[in-house]
Amino acid sequence: MEGRSKPGPWPGAVGEGAVIETAALTKRYRGGQLAVDRLDLVVPRGSVFGFLGPNGSGKTTTIRMLMGLIEPTSGAARVLGQEMPRAGRRVLPRVGALIEGPALYGFLSGRDNLLRFDAADPTAAPRTRAARVGAALERVGLTSAAGKKARAYSLGMKQRLGLAAALLRPRELLVLDEPTNGLDPQGMREIRALVRGLAAEGTTVFLSSHLLDEIEQVCTHAAVMAQGRLLTQGTVRELAASARARLAVTTPDTADAVRVLKEHGVHDLTVTDDRVTGELPPVDLADLNAALVRADVRVRSFGTERASLEDAFVALTGEGFDVAG
Amino acid sequence: MSRAETLPIGMPSLSLFRSEVTTTFRRWRTLALLGVLAAVPVLVGIAVRIETSRGGGGGRGDGGGGGGPAFIGQVAGNGLFLVFASLAATLPFFLPMAIGVIAGDSVAGEASAGTLRYLLVAPAGRTRLLLAKFTTTVLFAFAATLVVAASALAVGALLFPVGEVTLISGTTVSFGEGLLRALAIAGVVALSLTGLAALGLFVSTLTNSGIAAMATTVGLLITVQILDQFPQLSAVQPYLFPHYWLGFADLLRDPVYWDQIARNLGLQALYVAVFGSAAWARFTSRDVTV
Numbered sequence: 258m259e260g261r262s263k264p265g266p267w268p269g270a271v272g273e274g275a276v277i278e279t280a281a282l283t284k285r286y287r288g289g290q291l292a293v294d295r296l297d298l299v300v301p302r303g304s305v306f307g308f309l310g311p312n313g314s315g316k317t318t319t320i321r322m323l324m325g326l327i328e329p330t331s332g333a334a335r336v337l338g339q340e341m342p343r344a345g346r347r348v349l350p351r352v353g354a355l356i357e358g359p360a361l362y363g364f365l366s367g368r369d370n371l372l373r374f375d376a377a378d379p380t381a382a383p384r385t386r387a388a389r390v391g392a393a394l395e396r397v398g399l400t401s402a403a404g405k406k407a408r409a410y411s412l413g414m415k416q417r418l419g420l421a422a423a424l425l426r427p428r429e430l431l432v433l434d435e436p437t438n439g440l441d442p443q444g445m446r447e448i449r450a451l452v453r454g455l456a457a458e459g460t461t462v463f464l465s466s467h468l469l470d471e472i473e474q475v476c477t478h479a480a481v482m483a484q485g486r487l488l489t490q491g492t493v494r495e496l497a498a499s500a501r502a503r504l505a506v507t508t509p510d511t512a513d514a515v516r517v518l519k520e521h522g523v524h525d526l527t528v529t530d531d532r533v534t535g536e537l538p539p540v541d542l543a544d545l546n547a548a549l550v551r552a553d554v555r556v557r558s559f560g561t562e563r564a565s566l567e568d569a570f571v572a573l574t575g576e577g578f579d580v581a582g
Numbered sequence: 583m584s585r586a587e588t589l590p591i592g593m594p595s596l597s598l599f600r601s602e603v604t605t606t607f608r609r610w611r612t613l614a615l616l617g618v619l620a621a622v623p624v625l626v627g628i629a630v631r632i633e634t635s636r637g638g639g640g641g642r643g644d645g646g647g648g649g650g651p652a653f654i655g656q657v658a659g660n661g662l663f664l665v666f667a668s669l670a671a672t673l674p675f676f677l678p679m680a681i682g683v684i685a686g687d688s689v690a691g692e693a694s695a696g697t698l699r700y701l702l703v704a705p706a707g708r709t710r711l712l713l714a715k716f717t718t719t720v721l722f723a724f725a726a727t728l729v730v731a732a733s734a735l736a737v738g739a740l741l742f743p744v745g746e747v748t749l750i751s752g753t754t755v756s757f758g759e760g761l762l763r764a765l766a767i768a769g770v771v772a773l774s775l776t777g778l779a780a781l782g783l784f785v786s787t788l789t790n791s792g793i794a795a796m797a798t799t800v801g802l803l804i805t806v807q808i809l810d811q812f813p814q815l816s817a818v819q820p821y822l823f824p825h826y827w828l829g830f831a832d833l834l835r836d837p838v839y840w841d842q843i844a845r846n847l848g849l850q851a852l853y854v855a856v857f858g859s860a861a862w863a864r865f866t867s868r869d870v871t872v
């Protein structure tokens with residue numbers, strides 16, 4: 258069964274390069290809630306893959322299916338080339354995961370928490386356990402707090418201990434479900450720096466987030482979810498480029514600028530403070546600038562602005578980001 | 583990292599079981615339960631001591647003393663009987679309640695703490711995790727029984743004379759053989775609790791609340807103990823898990839009556855098989871969303 262590449266339901270055709278691949282993956286919870294709806298996802302090896310979507314869009318549900326915690330209602334998922342949840346015993350030792358925040362034994366020290374999670378992996382040799390735990394603590398900067406009871410940890414420390422558990426073994430894939438949720442800016446920076454470091458070592462990182470700028474800062478690839486459906490996926494650059502660049506003029510004479518631009522065929526004009534933006538017209542921008550100056554519009558700056566991922570998202574959903582819930 | 587750190591998949595590993603045992607026995611709750619169990623023989627011993635000194639030091643070896651738990655009348659004459667009396671006193675509720683707490687919390691407690699998902703992605707394996715939980719609960723049953731027996735032996739030797747043991751059948755055996763029989767009784771008592779351990783494990787797979795699972799298991803225990811008292815229910819009583827519990831006294835006969843003990847152990851095995859399978863079927867197929 259394994260290793261045979263069936264063309265069947267798999268849409269990606271990325272084959273060997275994909276670390277995660279799903280085909281029409283669907284989950285309807287017992288309450289009737291359709292949480293993930295025919296998801297076709299392809300996560301290339303070596304990418305830092307942002308899984309973006311507002312709260313309730315099905316990110317955690319997808320991750321639970323990928324990790325074998327819940328059974329898909331229909332469809333299929335492959336992780337590291339093998340079907341989940343069936344191949345969990347073979348796949349999961351090569352995957353580190355942080356799902357819906359850290360969960361620890363409060364009555365155990367940080368070190369003992371890691372010893373327990375390491376002991377739960379039947380492929381982790383007991384003889385090297387202490388060394389693995391020590392290295393993981395070092396990696397997330399918790400060596401000096403390793404003896405403290407986990408219940409005394411701050412949220413940021415708990416998150417880092419959770420990450421340490423995900424890093425006990427050398428992993429091919431790291432799955433991080435909203436890893437910066439609830440952290441202060443300093444904690445967020447620490448986690449992002451860790452993620453960048455891991456990615457630089459060649460680990461594929463699958464990172465879910467409801468924060469656009471987080472994805473834009475650390476990810477090479479992204480997929481956008483809304484209400485259980487995949488809206489788009491690709492490289493972050495492609496996605497941003499898919500939203501068209503806009504014309505931007507800064508001027509104190511915004512009313513005149515709008516009139517002149519409209520006369521020259523610029524649509525969808527919006528004014529914020531001293532900035533006028535609009536769709537790029539099919540005319541030469543130099544002529545447009547000259548027309549503004551001729552009409553006595555005092556232009557401070559004139560040019561095109563690159564679209565952001567946020568623009569792409571707004572273009573995709575037709576609405577702002579924090580709407581669905 | 584080197585290959586030496588990775589074991590082949592499917593190789594049996596006791597790591598999780600060992601981790602389970604140390605984690606369970608390091609919780610203050612576990613230690614508190616064992617502490618309460620250790621205190622019972624102390625209280626019983628002191629009560630008997632006060633009673634006998636008030637009654638003029640009588641009752642030596644005559645086994646009278648109507649009422650109260652079994653064997654209580656012989657304690658003043660032979661401290662070893664405090665072991666039997668304490669086990670008889672704790673077996674109806676204290677001991678099984680402690681087992682119910684540990685068994686009920688076993689899976690549900692991990693679920694409510696959220697650690698269950700991390701054990702499963704480690705990947706502990708659902709069957710392996712369930713086995714580790716069950717064997718640890720059984721180990722706790724043995725530990726709890728031994729704590730009662732050891733505490734009783736210490737208190738008994740401290741407060742009362744010890745020596746040759748007069749069995750229920752009237753025969754007298756040496757103190758050494760009496761001790762051996764006490765050990766055998768502790769073993770049978772611990773095994774008596776395995777059915778409840780399986781029942782609690784099953785309850786524990788049904789909910790994500792450790793408290794609810796513990797309360798349900800203990801509630802079931804109390805209900806079944808009450809049902810076991812009604813003569814009208816005599817038809818079903820042989821299938822109630824506590825029905826033969828106090829049959830361990832037959833180990834104090836010469837020759838030993840094995841009938842009740844065998845029935846008890848058979849019934850426990852049946853409960854382990856039925857509720858163990860139910861727990862497995864439930865846990866290996868359920869969605870873990872906490």
Ligand SMILES: Nc1ncnc2c1ncn2[C@@H]1O[C@H](COP(=O)(O)OP(=O)(O)O)[C@@H](O)[C@H]1O
Pocket residue numbers: 286287288290291292310311312313314315316317318319871
């Ligand atoms: N255990 C559950 N039972 C029923 N519905 C659930 C459960 N978990 C999540 N949902 C629902 O499924 C949808 C997707 O949730 P989730 O996957 O947690 O989204 P996200 O992680 O993107 O915030 C939501 O509408 C949520 O209410």
Ligand SMILES: [Mg+2]
Pocket residue numbers: 313316317318357434435
């Ligand atoms: Mg989520």
